[in-house]
Amino acid sequence: MRPLARVAALMAAVAVTVVTLAAPAQASPRVTITNAAGTAQADSTYSTTVSVSGAGFQSVKGGFGGIYVFFGWVDDPSGGSWRPSKGGATGADYLYVPDSESKDNGGFQRFVAFPGSDTASSANGGTVKADGTWSTKLTIPGPTFQAADRSGKVVEVDCRTKPCGVITIGAHGVVNPSNESFTRVTFADLSAAEPAATTAQTAAAAPTGAPAAVAEKPSVASTVPATLGVDQTTIVVGRVLGFMGQGFTPGEQVLGSLVGGQAAVGPLTAGAQGEVAGVLQLPATLRAGTQALTLTGAASGKKAQVEFTAIADPVEAAAAANAQDEAGAGTSPVAIAVLVAALAMLWFVVAALVAGRRRRRAAAVQARTPAEARS
Structure with missing residues (x-):
């Protein structure tokens, strides 16, 4: 490559590098x-x-x-x-x-x-x-x-x-x-906050001398049934269960409990649309299997229930099983039988060795000549 061409190529590479470095980074979200x-x-x-x-x-x-x-x-x-x-x-x-x-x-x-x-x-x-x-x-x-x-x-x-x-x-x-x-x-407090345009329109439409209309919080019809959902249908005993309910009366107190009263949460205040959300810690002593969580509205009396499966902690269950196996290994009937058989076999082997040694000694004594015996 000629010197002039080399210089041009080098300048082009530098330009590309400068453009790349100068390119703006992605804007922060x-x-x-x-x-x-x-x-x-x-x-x-x-x-x-x-x-x-x-x-x-x-x-x-x-x-x-x-x-x-x-x-x-x-x-x-x-x-x-x-x-x-x-x-x-x-x-x-x-x-x-x-x-x-x-x-x-x-x-x-x-x-x-x-x-x-x-x-x-x-x-x-x-x-x-x-x-x-x-x-x-x-x-x-x-x-x-x-x-x-x-x-x-x-x-x-x-x-x-x-x-x-x-x-x-x-x-x-x-x-x-x-x-x-x-x-x-x-x-x-947004309950009294109302857009100025809406307030002006309401005042203009109202008869002279009539009190101004007050904005109301959205409400949930009393005929709407309460519903309840959980974030996991399977939960490990001792951990927490997230839940969310809907259809309660806005502003009322809502209580949650496991069937049987083994754990409870609340009171929670229902939102403007009658919704609540929370978490409940499952007790470590809770029985594994199907369990049910119930939410009850204190004012409306509405109830919602959902079932979930409680399972034992896999790590703790495995550790307990290993400990039980190790503890029971020394007293297991099979282990005892194996030990007795091994001891019996060892006894027979030792007895056979001793008897063989005695026979060899007796044979050696009988094989001696009279002269050898006198000497």
Whole structure:
């Protein structure tokens, strides 16, 4: 290659490198939260359904999973050490409102799928568009919620004193730092807050001298039956069971208990749509097998029940079985019989050796000559 051509090629390579390094990195994911009044607030008494939209997220066409959208608490909102990509773990560094992963869950968790993903059929929050945007609805139960910590203990989070908001992470166990975010949500009394336009229209339509109309909280018809679901149909004894109920009277106290009264939870306050969510720790002494959880509304008397299967801890069961085998090995009838047979065989072998030695000695004595015997 001529010197001039070499210089041109080198300059081209440098230019490509500079362009590559100067290319802007993917923008940090951004989440926007709005309630009916257009603010990022939730009601301090009732549940609030908010619109959640994202931009700047990574969209992987045909990729596995997508994005989980939760409402919860993080221990380090500014530093970001709660993020799974930085070693953060649920139950320790962040907690969120429990809900099932089914498509028709209670609305406390949403799954936004990648476009063309094989898991898109179970998405209940739409899909991530090619430009990295998405939008969904999310229910915030109120300023407090219950969850399970790393040890399986039920804890209550008070978002009036702790940083809570909308959390996004990679779905289905896929750690994706490009889709991790936390957006703060504050709480206020929204029952008296009403858009100005609506208030003006109501006042204009009302007769002169008539009192202004007061906005009412949405309610659930008394004829609607209460329903109950759990996040897992099979749960290990001693661990926690997440549940969500719907169809109760808004604002009423709801109690939960295992049939037989072996464990209880509550009271929980039903949200604006009559929904509740919580976790119940199963006692370590609970009998394995089919169990039933019941929710009861204190004011309405409504009841909802769901069955689940309680199983023994596989690790503890295996350890107990091994310990029992080792403890019983020395007294087993089969082991005793084997030991007796081995001792009997050893006795016969030793007796045969001794008898053989005696016979050889006797034969040697008889074979001596008279002279040898006298000497």
